[in-house]
Structures are given as C-alpha cells and as structure tokens.
Amino acid sequence: MKKIFSLLLVIFSCYFLLAQQIVDSLQKLLAGAIDDTTRINFLNRLSSTYKNSKLDSAFSYANNALELSRKVHYEIGEITALCHLADIFSSTGNYSNALEHALEGFKKSEETGDKNLMARCLNTLGGVYASQGDLKQAMQYGLKAKSIIEEIHDERFLSIMLINTGYGYGQMNELDSARIYLNQGLNLALKLQDQRWIATAYLNLGMIHSKAKQFEIAFGYYKLCIPNFKTINNLRFLTSTYLRLAEAFDSTGRQDSAFYYGMLSHRLAKEMNNMNEFFNSAKHLASLFKKSGQFDSAFIYEEIAMNANDSLTNQEKQKQVQLLTFNEQLRQMEIAEQKRKDEEVRKRNLELAGIAIFIPVFLFIVLLLGRKKVKSRTVEFLGVLALLFLFEFIVLFAHPYIGHWTNESPVWMLLILVGVAAILIPLHHKSEVWIKKKLASKSEVRLQPETL
Helix, strand or coil: CCCHHHHHHHHHHHHHHHHHHHHHHHHHHHHHHHCHCCCHHHHHHHHHHCCCCCHHHHHHHHHHHHHHHHCCCCCHHHHHHHHHHHHHHHHCHHHHHHHHHHHHHHHHHHHHCCCCHHHHHHHHHHHHHHHHHHHHHHHHHHHHHHHHHHHHHHHHHHHHHHHHHHHHHHHCCCCHHHHHHHHHHHHHHHHCCCCHHHHHHHHHHHHHHHHCHHHHHHHHHHHHHHHHHHCCHHHHHHEEEEHHEEEEECCCCCCCHHHHHHHHHHHHHHHHCCCCHHHHHHHHHHHHHHHCHHHHHHHHHHHHHHHHHHHHHHHHHHHHHHHHHHHHHHHHHHHHHHHHHHHHHHHHHHHHHHHHHHHHHHHHCCCCCCCCCCCCCHHHHHHHHHHHHHHHHHHHHEEEEEEECCCCCHHHHHHHHHHHHHHHHHHHHHHHCCCCCCCCHHHHHHHHHHHH
C-alpha cells in the first residue's frame, strides 16, 4: 500500500512539474513574440494559468493584455482579458469590480456579434454571481450561455455548460433538473471522449443520487469516475471521490468499505497537502471509529482533524493577508493609472493653451508683415493659414465636449459638427476675404511710391 501511495505522490509531483514547464514555455514564447496579437494571446494564457495560484501575477498579465489590446484595437484579446480580470476580482471578493469587468466584456462581445465570446462572457458573469452565493442569478446567465452555445454547435463547450448547470441545480437541491442536465452533458462528453468532463459528470451524478438516498446508483457512478480521474491525474477530484464513497458506504452501514475509502481519501489528501480534504476525511474517520467503539483511534483522528482545522485557519489568515496585499497593490496601480490620466489631461491642456497663444501671435505677425516689404501673395497665404489654425482649433477644442454631451453617439456628433461647420465655414470665408483685402490694400499703399 505504501508503494502505491508513493507512486501516486510521484505522479502528483510530475503533474505540477509539467504545469510549471507549461508556464515556462509560455513565458519564453511571450518574450520572443513580436506580433502584438500574439503577445496578447500569450499574456491572457499566462493569466489563466496563474489564476488558481498567484493572483498578483494573473492580474498583472491580464491587465497588460487589456492595455495592449485597447492600444492596438484587438477586441478578442480585450474581451478575454476583461473576463480574466472579472474572475480574479471575484476570487478576491471584490464583486463590484468583478461585475463591472464581466459586464463590460459582455457588452463588447455583443458589439462584435461573436456568439462564442458572448457565451464565454455570460459564463463568467454566472461564475461571479455563483461566487457571491447567488445561485439563481448564476443559473440564469448559465442558461443564456447554453442557448447561445447550442446555436453555434460548440459541443465541447456545451457539454461543459450542461455539466456546470447540472451542478448548479444540485447545489440548489433541484435534483431532477440536475440529473437531466448532467446526463445531457455526460452523453456529449462520452461522444467527444473528453475524460475530464466524463469523470466530472459521473462524480456529480453520484453526488445527486447520494442526496436522493439512492446509494446503490451513487456507488456505480463514483466507481466509474475513479479510473477516469486516475487517467487524467486529477488527484484532487480523486480524493473527493474516495471521501464521497466512504460517506455513502457509511450511510448504508457498510463500515469496512467506509473505512477503506476513508483511509484512501485521508492518505491521498495528506500526500497532496490538501488540508481541506485532509480535515474532512479525518473527521469522517473519527466518526467511523466512534461508531465501531474504537475510541483511542477516534481520539487520534479527532486530534488530527483539530490540527488540520488549525492549519486551515492559518491558511485562511495567510490568504486574507495575501488578499490585503493584492488589494493594496491594486490600489497603488489605480493611483498610478489616475496619475497617468491626469498627466495626459494636463499635457493636452498645455498643448491647447500653447495653440491658443500661438494663433493670435501668428496672426499679429502676419499683420506686421503686411506693413513690411513682403510679397502680397505670401502675406495672403499666411493670413489664410492663420485663419485655418483658428477655426480648426475651435473644432478641436469643442470636439471632446460634443463627444461627452452626445455619449459618443455618431449620429448626434455628426449633426452637431455639421452645424458647427455651417457656422464656421461662412465666417471663415468672410474673414478670408476681409484679411486678403486688408493685406492687399496695405501692400498696394506700401508699394505705390516705389512704382512712380
């Protein structure tokens, strides 16, 4: 038995080594990427990879992907980054920011008309509401995503959504609906030979039948998912499956089987350092030993459970510290971003002020030139140029305010700008005629004595 668990530990270590190799490969590819869209795609993939381990790294990659996407107008990269950021904010409990990013992503996906993106954004929105505990709202978004996926015939995505929907109904104890969706998702996963989601569907169906006290059916599903989880090296779900089996056998009075699977779950959880499952399995074993009258063993596992609970508490405290650190880093980034925006506004205002000073000075110089020995055509050209500067400056100055008043509506902006042009063009023409006459007359007066 020790050899078996040693082998499982080696497999688990190899699994994480492979995950690290994937991250290293992505970082190398990112460093060598020249094309902006390729860089954005790698940034988003790295963010997705880090979401369950290092939130600060995940946030940094997603935020960089978002900024670069907006710079180069790469909508798919921008929407993907927004969804990643929504997931990250949701993980930290910052639900307002999570919803803001998820809704922005969904709005932009609607504008693109890309139904695959729309479905993924709806799925993200459902995940945010699920994290808040609002399962009904989460299910509504999940069902909307499902209807879109059915339209585009993405069977793999549909199987995932069906299984997730079934899980959601199971959490709400609507077992009949849960069973229907899980079976539909399972059939698609079997068709696609997707081992991960086949096993996940089996596990969820086992849980549903356990809730319904249909333990014999539950046993069958639990045992079906075990070889699949072993095949794909999903040891976390394998540990959970062993514990579910132990609880089901305990509920039917089969103590030997309950002990066997309880021990499997406990040992595997210990080797994985999965403190949550380690605590749950220790509590269950303590309960089993109490029922069988083995109070010394029950006391030992109660003590193990208490230590595991203390460890979980410490982990939770560390997580809270990490979240506080992350939120402070985010606050500093927001401050830096606001400073950058303020600097841009300040720079623009200075440029506008410089232009506002330059135009009358330039016009004054042109008028002075009209009194000097300069060709009349040159003076007229400079005068017209000064007027062009003036009227274009008026349009440039008014444009942001017009955009703000109209909420960047193309129709209203066009109508208002046409109205402004209808006023400025006649004024420009009249001013041009006037200044030409003025300069020409001065030039004639200046040149007259020389022609005599």
